[in-house]
Amino acid sequence: MSASTNPTTANPMADFDKTTSTWGPITMLAGMAAMLSGPLMLVAFGGYSIEPMTLVACVVAIAAVMGVIWVIEPISYFPILGPGAMYQAFLIGNISTKLLPAAVTAQESIKAKSGTPQAQIAAALAICSAALIHVIGLMLIVGVFGQWLLTVIPADVLGAVTTYVVPAVLGAFVMQNVIGNRKQPKLIVTALIVGIVVIYGLAPLTPALANAAPFLGVVLTAVIAMLMFKPAPKAEATDSTVSAEAGAQQLASPRAEAAKQD
Amino acid sequence: MEKTTSTLAQTVSHPLLWIGAIAVLVIIAVQSVIYLRAAKSAAVKVGMSGTEVNTAFRAGGISAIGPSIAVCLVALALLPLFGTPSTITRLGLIGSAAYETIAANLALGVMGTGLGEPNVDGNMLVTMLLALAIGGSGWMVVTLIMTPIMKRGLGEGTTTKTARKRSARWALLPTAALLGAFFTLGLKEFAASSDAAIVFVTSAGVMLLLTLVAQWLNRPILREFALGAAMIVAIAVGYFIS
Numbered sequence: 001m002s003a004s005t006n007p008t009t010a011n012p013m014a015d016f017d018k019t020t021s022t023w024g025p026i027t028m029l030a031g032m033a034a035m036l037s038g039p040l041m042l043v044a045f046g047g048y049s050i051e052p053m054t055l056v057a058c059v060v061a062i063a064a065v066m067g068v069i070w071v072i073e074p075i076s077y078f079p080i081l082g083p084g085a086m087y088q089a090f091l092i093g094n095i096s097t098k099l100l101p102a103a104v105t106a107q108e109s110i111k112a113k114s115g116t117p118q119a120q121i122a123a124a125l126a127i128c129s130a131a132l133i134h135v136i137g138l139m140l141i142v143g144v145f146g147q148w149l150l151t152v153i154p155a156d157v158l159g160a161v162t163t164y165v166v167p168a169v170l171g172a173f174v175m176q177n178v179i180g181n182r183k184q185p186k187l188i189v190t191a192l193i194v195g196i197v198v199i200y201g202l203a204p205l206t207p208a209l210a211n212a213a214p215f216l217g218v219v220l221t222a223v224i225a226m227l228m229f230k231p232a233p234k235a236e237a238t239d240s241t242v243s244a245e246a247g248a249q250q251l252a253s254p255r256a257e258a259a260k261q262d
Numbered sequence: 263m264e265k266t267t268s269t270l271a272q273t274v275s276h277p278l279l280w281i282g283a284i285a286v287l288v289i290i291a292v293q294s295v296i297y298l299r300a301a302k303s304a305a306v307k308v309g310m311s312g313t314e315v316n317t318a319f320r321a322g323g324i325s326a327i328g329p330s331i332a333v334c335l336v337a338l339a340l341l342p343l344f345g346t347p348s349t350i351t352r353l354g355l356i357g358s359a360a361y362e363t364i365a366a367n368l369a370l371g372v373m374g375t376g377l378g379e380p381n382v383d384g385n386m387l388v389t390m391l392l393a394l395a396i397g398g399s400g401w402m403v404v405t406l407i408m409t410p411i412m413k414r415g416l417g418e419g420t421t422t423k424t425a426r427k428r429s430a431r432w433a434l435l436p437t438a439a440l441l442g443a444f445f446t447l448g449l450k451e452f453a454a455s456s457d458a459a460i461v462f463v464t465s466a467g468v469m470l471l472l473t474l475v476a477q478w479l480n481r482p483i484l485r486e487f488a489l490g491a492a493m494i495v496a497i498a499v500g501y502f503i504s
Contacts, residue, residue, distance in 0.1 A: 012304060016300045019299075020300060021413075027296065029402075032403075034289055036396070038281070038348065038351060041278040042278050043388060046276055048388040058369035058389060058393035059397065062369060066443075070404050083410075090402055091289075091293065091402070098326050106319070106325075118314075121308065124297060124300075126319070126326075127297070128294040128319070130323060130325070135294075138337070142341070143283075163378060164458070164461045165363055166364070167500075168462075170465070174448040175466040175467075177440060178441075190438070190441075195449040198446050199446060217442040222439045
């Protein structure tokens with residue numbers, strides 16, 4: 001398609017888009033295969049066995065709680081990243097904490113005006129650079145020195161890490177979500193009340209309810225939020241714009257303009 | 263002599279897991295090089311100088327060093343649970359320490375146990391690792407399916423207003439679902455024991471403090487370290503109170 005376009009009027013990013021829309025999915029699929037290969041090889045050649053139904057149950061349990069992130073994150077980040085960078089961002093992650101700050105820093109460093117091809121290229125260069133730093137960091141700090149650091153750290157400290165890692169992650173992560181959604185206080189209060197009812201009210205009743213706690217938290221909060229926040233038909237436009245801005249606020253960057261110009 | 267009952271430490275550092283982990287890092291590097299070459303040739307077309315290209319590349323890399331170290335600090339907390347190769351695989355790819363820990367606990371919960379419990383065996387661990395890998399594929403599958411569709415949507419001249427309306431429709435429900443999930447999961451840990459509750463509150467407090475300080479000093483880099491720092495401080499508090 002781009003070959004038949006007159007070179008003088010052609011989008012200078014056409015070749016970049018073509019390369020990334022071909023190699024992006026290929027490398028992402030390769031990364032996915034590599035990710036699955038380790039555990040699969042253990043089952044095939046390592047002498048370990050898994051119960052297929054147990055595996056399915058595990059995946060369902062994860063999907064019930066986390067599945068919404070898999071769908072929502074790609075959709076939310078698309079307007080900022082643009083199609084090419086999607087395949088990088090959702091291969092390596094760390095999007096809002098690493099890739100987007102790197103992209104914006106790079107754009108500022110060369111004073112690229114937002115919405116220009118220069119801004120898009122600066123962001124692409126920065127994301128490549130960030131991805132390489134990501135690989136080097138993991139190789140050195142985790143791969144090479146990780147086990148040494150573990151031998152240096154005493155066993156009872158490791159025990160404390162193992163015991164407390166879940167509440168230690170969740171405390172910060174819940175707070176992160178609260179801060180990130182602070183412009184939606186009604187949602188936060190709803191989720192808090194639902195959590196209290198589920199954990200202190202429903203979960204102690206039967207083990208089944210205790211196991212379903214996260215799922216109950218998702219469904220009840222979502223349903224109550226929908227009932228509470230359902231915008232009146234006339235007010236829809238205003239309401240949507242407000243919540244869209246709240247949702248996109250943390251991600252707002254010059255790249256959003258670049259993506260729109262594609 | 264211990265061949266039939268290999269320890270968990272042997273399982274999590276199995277050579278086959280290392281092969282997968284190295285393949286993951288190589289593929290990320292290969293992808294970056296392909297994108298880098300495409301970006302450089304596009305830069306020539308729009309008249310960017312070599313200096314500008316190098317400056318942008320260097321600035322991006324430097325700003326990524328802080329977050330990368332933060333991710334690796336968090337990874338150290340996962341090493342005893344996941345082993346080195348799986349920690350590299352899980353944190354090298356989409357996902358996060360928080361996500362992986364929660365997902366691992368959910369998977370082990372299905373098998374009647376939990377992270378760090380003594381009755382976890384090798385087969386359970388492999389089942390968990392495979393479930394986490396399939397879970398990580400969730401984002402990739404959605405990205406592979408949705409990106410071309412959304413790209414077409416852009417091509418059809420989506421206006422800012424309709425794009426915003428559409429994203430608003432997506433925005434409320436998932437935010438509610440996420441908050442519901444994590445408040446419930448968090449309170450579950452909070453209710454587990456008084457020690458766990460103190461650890462939970464400490465972690466949340468450090469996160470809040472660092473976010474406020476980052477905003478106050480206008481140092482966004484503090485936010486990149488916030489999760490790693492919150493985890494380390496909270497675990498340290500747990501260590502001293504137990």
